[in-house]
Amino acid sequence: MIDIKLIRDNPEIIYQAMDRRGEGRADVDGIIELDSSYRLMLKEAEALRARRNDVSKQISRMKEKPADLIAEMRQVGDRITQIEAEANLLSDKLEDMLLRLPNIPAGDVPEGQGSQDNIEARSWGRPREFAFKPLPHWDLAEKLGIIDFQRGVKLSGTRFYVLRGMGSLLQRALISFMLDLHVREHGYTEIYPPFMVKRECLVGSSNLPKFADNLYHDAEEDYWFIPTAEVPLTNLHRDEILAPGSLPIYYAAHTSCFRREKMAAGKDTRGIKRGHQFEKVEMYKFVDPSTSNDELNSLVDNAEDICRRLELPYHVIQLCTGDLGFAAVKTFDIEMWAPGCGEWLEVSSCSNCGDFQARRANVRYRPDPEAKPRLVHTLNGSGLALPRVMIAIMENYQQEDGSIMVPTALQPYMNTDTIR
RNA sequence: GGAGGGAUCGCAUAGUGGUCUAGUGCGGCCGCCUGCUAAGCGGUUGCCUCGGGAAACCGGGGUCAUGGGUUCGAAUCCCAUUCCCUCCGCCA
Numbered sequence: 001m002i003d004i005k006l007i008r009d010n011p012e013i014i015y016q017a018m019d020r021r022g023e024g025r026a027d028v029d030g031i032i033e034l035d036s037s038y039r040l041m042l043k044e045a046e047a048l049r050a051r052r053n054d055v056s057k058q059i060s061r062m063k064e065k066p067a068d069l070i071a072e073m074r075q076v077g078d079r080i081t082q083i084e085a086e087a088n089l090l091s092d093k094l095e096d097m098l099l100r101l102p103n104i105p106a107g108d109v110p111e112g113q114g115s116q117d118n119i120e121a122r123s124w125g126r127p128r129e130f131a132f133k134p135l136p137h138w139d140l141a142e143k144l145g146i147i148d149f150q151r152g153v154k155l156s157g158t159r160f161y162v163l164r165g166m167g168s169l170l171q172r173a174l175i176s177f178m179l180d181l182h183v184r185e186h187g188y189t190e191i192y193p194p195f196m197v198k199r200e201c202l203v204g205s206s207n208l209p210k211f212a213d214n215l216y217h218d219a220e221e222d223y224w225f226i227p228t229a230e231v232p233l234t235n236l237h238r239d240e241i242l243a244p245g246s247l248p249i250y251y252a253a254h255t256s257c258f259r260r261e262k263m264a265a266g267k268d269t270r271g272i273k274r275g276h277q278f279e280k281v282e283m284y285k286f287v288d289p290s291t292s293n294d295e296l297n298s299l300v301d302n303a304e305d306i307c308r309r310l311e312l313p314y315h316v317i318q319l320c321t322g323d324l325g326f327a328a329v330k331t332f333d334i335e336m337w338a339p340g341c342g343e344w345l346e347v348s349s350c351s352n353c354g355d356f357q358a359r360r361a362n363v364r365y366r367p368d369p370e371a372k373p374r375l376v377h378t379l380n381g382s383g384l385a386l387p388r389v390m391i392a393i394m395e396n397y398q399q400e401d402g403s404i405m406v407p408t409a410l411q412p413y414m415n416t417d418t419i420r
Numbered sequence: 421g422g423a424g425g426g427a428u429c430g431c432a433u434a435g436u437g438g439u440c441u442a443g444u445g446c447g448g449c450c451g452c453c454u455g456c457u458a459a460g461c462g463g464u465u466g467c468c469u470c471g472g473g474a475a476a477c478c479g480g481g482g483u484c485a486u487g488g489g490u491u492c493g494a495a496u497c498c499c500a501u502u503c504c505c506u507c508c509g510c511c512a
Binding site for chain 2: 040043045046049050052054055057060061065066069070071072074076077239243369378
């Protein structure tokens, strides 16, 4: 959420931000208008309250209770109730509009309309030369018996699959490998959070109210299935004031993620690239605002480190203003080349959200013991998304006989050097 | 799921309709005292929001789990919800 005071005092900054994102300005005007009428009403209600407080105090000191004053205050009370009811309607509407307004892109984010305007920041490694025609992972995995697509569909329908034997072990090995690296070498604390959370957590992380379409929801208990560990991690410190010296905080979590993928019906249904349920290791940071840009760079590097150690060629893409996510100030995606299906796979997306989520989730810190609380900055990044890394491993490490070599870094976790 | 108890300023507690502008202790901060430390003494102490101000700050409103209600007036009374604790039941 953008600070209403910033919108109120510097609307031109917000107009420019919306233009850069390719969004309209209409909502901004609506917000400014609502805000001003709301504050007018609030002022009136508060003046009446001040009077009632004052008179009530006087009455309390009188022995004889004056009937006329009491009658008048009864009317004042009714009026307050009336005005506040109207003011609450306005403030609810205002809140909803603010929650649907995207974040302001950083000044150094390249301008652009959409993904075609993203720019490559750097690349690492060289794609392997194949002496044979590399197979897509769905053929490889099926032949090896490590992914069962048909039974996945039998159990749960389209976009579900079953990992089996070495397929399941490969995923588990990767999860342990990634978490170990983040915890032991990158300084993250491992977290195991709930996979179902309350509605307000989704508001805090920016998934609600605007993106309800992509979420699974249990109506009976009002539990929401997390689409990413970013949701519970953001909310770990919701409504808290972090003590001086406690920043930065680094968390890493492995969770299942649940997404309806309603918009993409029929797209990417082959293989394990885009399922309704998938595993991901997520990195999350709560940091001092002055450091968040540097923290983004080290976050991306932590994700890249996984790729390098798995010896999988990748490139880093900086998203342009038109492709930036709702909550992000600045984002870098990491993509791995998959020679079998012949496409770049997004295995990580690392974003600095500035104070956008922190304001929604009310996460603050005290710079020093006597200082007023300030909003933290939050950052999130995949480190990494499992299915796509598995695709990259299967397709890049495949051999002519259909077996798959295990990356050196994973061998201790799998007790073998080949999947056959 | 059933029965009962509870939620107060960082922590611990007091507070059953108007001197609560929420008291006290601990902790924190500032100062004094003091060979050093400890102790002692004095002062101070949250958060949100609106208005004024360049700012320090000043004034208003709100905040005693949350949302409603009763009342001129609610931490206090009523209703609903959430969470916690105890016991019973069920359970990986």
